[in-house]
Amino acid sequence: MNTKLLFAGSARMMMRYKMRTFFMAIGIVVGVTALVFMRAMGVGAEQAMMDTVNKTFSTATINLVAGGGHMGPRAGGPVTSLRVADFDAIENQIDGVVITGAMQWLPSEDIRYQGNTRQMSIYGYTDQTEAVWLRGVEYGEYFTSEDIESASRVAVIGQRAAEALFGDEDPIGKQIQAGSVPLRIKGVLELQGIDTHGADKDDEIHVPVTTLMRRLMNVDHVFAGRVIIDDPDNVENVGEEIKLLMRERHSLNEGEPDDVVVITPNLVQDIVSNANRVLGRYLPAAAGVALLVAAIVIANIMLIAVKERVPEIGIRKAVGAESGQINFQFLTETVVIALTSGLFGIGIGMIAAVAFGNLSDVPMIVTPGSLALGLGAAVLVGIFAGVMPARQASAMDPVNALR
Amino acid sequence: MIQLKGICKSYPRPDEGPLEVLRNIELNIYEGDYIAIVGPSGSGKSTLMNILGLLDHADSGEYVMDGENVAGLSPAKLAKLRNEKIGFVFQQFHLLPRTTAIENVEIPLIYSNADNPEERAIEALKNVGLEERLKHMPEELSGGQQQRVAIARALVTDPQLILADEPTGNLDKASGEGLMDLLQNLNEDGRTIVVITHDENLAKRAKRTVRIDDGRLSELRDVTPDSSGSSGETQMGDVA
Ligand SMILES: Nc1ncnc2c1ncn2[C@@H]1O[C@H](COP(=O)(O)OP(=O)(O)OP(=O)(O)O)[C@@H](O)[C@H]1O
Ligand SMILES: [Mg+2]
Numbered sequence: 001m002n003t004k005l006l007f008a009g010s011a012r013m014m015m016r017y018k019m020r021t022f023f024m025a026i027g028i029v030v031g032v033t034a035l036v037f038m039r040a041m042g043v044g045a046e047q048a049m050m051d052t053v054n055k056t057f058s059t060a061t062i063n064l065v066a067g068g069g070h071m072g073p074r075a076g077g078p079v080t081s082l083r084v085a086d087f088d089a090i091e092n093q094i095d096g097v098v099i100t101g102a103m104q105w106l107p108s109e110d111i112r113y114q115g116n117t118r119q120m121s122i123y124g125y126t127d128q129t130e131a132v133w134l135r136g137v138e139y140g141e142y143f144t145s146e147d148i149e150s151a152s153r154v155a156v157i158g159q160r161a162a163e164a165l166f167g168d169e170d171p172i173g174k175q176i177q178a179g180s181v182p183l184r185i186k187g188v189l190e191l192q193g194i195d196t197h198g199a200d201k202d203d204e205i206h207v208p209v210t211t212l213m214r215r216l217m218n219v220d221h222v223f224a225g226r227v228i229i230d231d232p233d234n235v236e237n238v239g240e241e242i243k244l245l246m247r248e249r250h251s252l253n254e255g256e257p258d259d260v261v262v263i264t265p266n267l268v269q270d271i272v273s274n275a276n277r278v279l280g281r282y283l284p285a286a287a288g289v290a291l292l293v294a295a296i297v298i299a300n301i302m303l304i305a306v307k308e309r310v311p312e313i314g315i316r317k318a319v320g321a322e323s324g325q326i327n328f329q330f331l332t333e334t335v336v337i338a339l340t341s342g343l344f345g346i347g348i349g350m351i352a353a354v355a356f357g358n359l360s361d362v363p364m365i366v367t368p369g370s371l372a373l374g375l376g377a378a379v380l381v382g383i384f385a386g387v388m389p390a391r392q393a394s395a396m397d398p399v400n401a402l403r
Numbered sequence: 404m405i406q407l408k409g410i411c412k413s414y415p416r417p418d419e420g421p422l423e424v425l426r427n428i429e430l431n432i433y434e435g436d437y438i439a440i441v442g443p444s445g446s447g448k449s450t451l452m453n454i455l456g457l458l459d460h461a462d463s464g465e466y467v468m469d470g471e472n473v474a475g476l477s478p479a480k481l482a483k484l485r486n487e488k489i490g491f492v493f494q495q496f497h498l499l500p501r502t503t504a505i506e507n508v509e510i511p512l513i514y515s516n517a518d519n520p521e522e523r524a525i526e527a528l529k530n531v532g533l534e535e536r537l538k539h540m541p542e543e544l545s546g547g548q549q550q551r552v553a554i555a556r557a558l559v560t561d562p563q564l565i566l567a568d569e570p571t572g573n574l575d576k577a578s579g580e581g582l583m584d585l586l587q588n589l590n591e592d593g594r595t596i597v598v599i600t601h602d603e604n605l606a607k608r609a610k611r612t613v614r615i616d617d618g619r620l621s622e623l624r625d626v627t628p629d630s631s632g633s634s635g636e637t638q639m640g641d642v643a
Contacts (some may be wrong), residue, residue, distance in 0.1 A: 322482040
């Protein structure tokens with residue numbers, strides 16, 4: 001077979017039957033554009049979320065939360081077994097631990113300053129917050145170890161909270177009232193924004209963890225805490241050691257469930273990236289559906305095109321074309337159209353994604369993998385849409401085709 | 404070259420029995436033959452031609468081409484024979500629309516591995532006197548010119564057997580004459596020609612004339628304008 005001549009002929013037919021070619025192409029272009037665009041959106045969202053996670057949970061960080069189940073307050077009442085002393089034990093007894101910090105939390109308390117009252121979360125931290133939780137003061141100063149030891153009545157305040165309570169006044173040195181406890185403001189916290197749970201980290205108050213336990217909540221346990229280790233590759237091992245140590249210190253028998261959840265960065269990343277994978281997959285799945293619809297449309301147009309071309313098939317067979325050669329021709333035509341439209345599709349999709357990313361603050365990331373996916377999908381659609389009509393065309397008897 | 408023995412072909416009809424289009428056809432075609440097939444409309448001429456051209460197959464009977472029974476050949480082998488040995492000129496031309504004369508004539512060469520397809524296509528078109536219309540689409544050609552493109556396409560592979568179904572049917576007298584000369588020349592060059600025609604002038608030029616009537620074939624020694632085929636007739640193979 002003279003393939004060059006066949007291809008030249010096919011190319012001419014596509015040029016001469018422009019509408020037919022156009023309709024076959026347009027479906028794929030739209031589908032692939034959508035696929036590339038949505039995948040850029042999905043990958044962008046995943047990356048953005050991973051960035052946030054990595055900022056919040058540095059890779060050498062292990063978080064501890066009191067309770068046997070999930071992060072956050074438990075349904076079965078608070079677990080009271082996690083103590084500040086547990087963190088000291090972790091720091092002293094486990095190799096590779098650099099520093100620890102316990103944390104207690106009072107979800108909501110009335111904070112008063114002169115005539116102003118505002119409901120806020122109060123967090124109890126140690127003097128190591130800057131090292132452990134990576135947050136220091138913008139100005140003023142944080143708690144000292146003496147503040148922790150003596151459970152001093154001092155606080156540092158988030159910037160939004162400060163504005164709300166003090167307006168233009170300088171908060172440093174001012175006396176506020178948390179419930180019935182007077183607190184003196186020592187510093188103003190660095191801006192942090194909204195956290196992954198949706199809480200405004202600039203609308204909160206920090207007090208020494210001891211002050212919160214003894215003076216405000218009247219408890220002797222903490223809610224959570226954090227352990228910083230020296231080697232990120234070791235998080236899983238250290239995590240296991242912490243679990244064992246906690247069981248030992250809390251005198252848990254074999255078979256009893258853990259009373260402390262040990263959250264390693266890998267675990268967090270797994271959870272988050274799972275959530276993102278759902279996002280990153282459903283968006284392209286929607287585009288995939290568009291592409292499938294396009295494929296059905298293309299297959300139908302091809303079938304109509306084949307019917308239109310029945311006499312052509314008859315002629316070709318009459319002058320010596322074999323079924324396989326007819327099949328090859330039709331399949332090649334669809335794949336060429338699909339590939340060309342696919343290239344247009346990834347081009348338009350890429351430009352649209354980048355433009356959209358620049359014009360809005362939606363993070364859009366176009367990866368070579370997404371482009372390959374788009375092109376692959378286009379070719380698959382071409383084959384899917386081309387196979388059936390090609391079969392039908394090639395199976396035709398020449399006399400019937402010519403009648 | 405070709406032996407047909409007891410060829411039968413019928414088409415099923417919904418309410419009646421099958422329509423018998425060809426009944427027990429016996430025909431030998433020799434190398435260098437020039438046969439005219441005549442007969443009334445609907446008598447089965449085109450059906451026989453399609454079988455001869457390997458486009459269709461008989462229900463029963465034997466078709467032997469160059470010593471080979473075609474019934475046993477694969478579709479691919481039949482396609483190859485159509486491409487190499489047979490040049491078919493159809494009753495309705497069957498040219499590809501929106502495709503130039505050259506491109507139409509080139510089509511058989513796609514499936515053979517001929518060198519210089521374009522030059523050969525141009526050569527074939529020159530032979531039928533269309534050197535002025537090489538780049539015209541069928542839509543831009545007269546009936547007679549389209550017929551000549553169809554003939555050029557049949558000739559481009561240089562086939563041994565040329566089958567033409569009413570080649571003069573759409574031509575005026577002058578172009579009809581030209582076409583008859585062309586067929587005669589091809590036959591004098593040694594090619595085997597089978598032509599279906601209603602035109603007695605064309606039939607007269609053939610070496611042999613066979614007549615089909617209601618699916619039965621009979622060989623005529625001679626056809627003259629006033630003898631409608633009943634005189635000098637030899638029945639061949641009609642056993643009914
Ligand atoms: N596919 C088919 N199905 C049913 N009947 C058919 C089919 N093809 C041909 N016939 C019938 O077979 C008969 C012979 O047809 P054929 O085309 O061979 O006639 P013909 O001799 O070539 O006529 P004409 O001179 O008009 O071209 C006709 O009655 C036609 O209706
Ligand atoms: Mg006919």
